[in-house]
Amino acid sequence: MSRTPAIAPESVVRKAKVLLDAVKSKLGMVPNIARAMANSPAALDGYLSLSGALSQGEFSPPLREQIALAVGQANGCHYCLAAHSAVGKMVGLTAEQIKDSRRGTAVDPRSDAVVRLARRVVDQRGLVTDSDLAIARQAGLHDSAITEVVANVALNIFANYFNHVAGTDIDFPKAEPLDDHREACEATPGCDSNR
Amino acid sequence: MQRLNSVNPETATEPAKELLQTVQQAFGVIPNTARVMANSPAVLESFLAFSTAMGKARIGSKLHNQVKLNTSETNACDYCTSILSAIAPSAGLSADDILAGRTGQSEDHRTNAALKFSEAVLESRGKVTGEQLVDVRNAGFSDGEIVEIVASIVLGCFTNFLNNVANTELDIPRAKPVEVRSTPTCGTGACSVH
Secondary structure, three states, X not given: OOOOOOOOHHHOOHHHHHHHHHHHHHHOOOOHHHHHHOOOHHHHHHHHHHHHHHOOOOOOHHHHHXXXXXXXXXOOXXXXXXXXXXXXXXXXXXXXXXXXXXXXXXXXXXXXXXXXXXXXXXXXXXXXXXXXXXXXXXXXOOHHHHHHHHHHHHHHHHHHHHHHXXXXXXXOOOOOOOOOHHHHHHOOOOOOOOO | OOOOOOOOOOOOOOOHHHHHHHHHHHHOOOOHHXXXXXXXXXXXXXXXXXXXXXXOOOOHHHHHHHHHHHHHHHOOOHHHHHHHHHHHHHHOOOHHHHHHHHXXXXXXXXXXXXXXXXXXXXXXXXXXXXXXXXXXXXXXXXXXXXXXXXXXXXXXXXXXXXXXXXXXOOOOOOOOOOOOOOOOOOOOOOOOOO
């Protein structure tokens, strides 16, 4: 159950309303994450500005969704996995690509390098090894792309942590289960697959 | 050795050049972390926009900076702790305020509750217990302010992760190490999604 109130767009102060209206015109709906974040117009503005600026970076919308799925899985965020499975589909990811992203991989070598580096950044809090960076560079990621991976991780951590704290009610179709417990577990750091 | 390039503001091309000038105007200098971000103008812009938005946070700039200091200690980002300590006085933080942020312990009951909550969020990746949420509410924090504490943590993680990846060279005095209560946990711990 939601632990912070969801703010209805018609009831909020002007600043929050402007922001929620902008979300609506972009997505055609106002998802619960935005309504719950609207408890603080400054934080919602921060989240939307962060997301908006990164959408102008070099990563395509599907690749940004792949990162979101990999990070959401790593942090165990059900809301985020539901939302990004839906948006991922909208921007052209197949069901298999969505699952691969959640497992921290991709078929395309460059996307694979991006998704893997994103997972390493989450798992190591940025303290990745020289070899992690060498692998990313060999796959063609320059400093600009590496920088964008980190920023996209930060954006998704925002949503992950926030949704956990808020207990945001899921208003997207539930994410598909990964094939079995062991597989889901292997895609998730710290999980005991024998449990 | 630094692992990502620092963009030289003199030779930068647009739009990085203009963004770096914005940083110069705001801080009087262009810290190395901004030069690293400038590898991707979109990233530097996203960071500046997020920071600017948080300038209007109801929790105020003092607590916002204390949460970022606390996050930087937990994430073991020396560069971040050092630069935040260096700029904190201009945001109104005393030496004691800075120390409280870094150690996660404040004599002020309200600040202490916020820092404890912030550590719990980092440690559990947001999966705080109902009790932890009640504690921070009982210390007087509204839903909006709780959202802002989370946002401050994330802004901290943004620079922490980037400077950890880049191993950004210090261009400011290194902050003296302090004893911290918590252990690094931003990206570890058990969780499972099916």
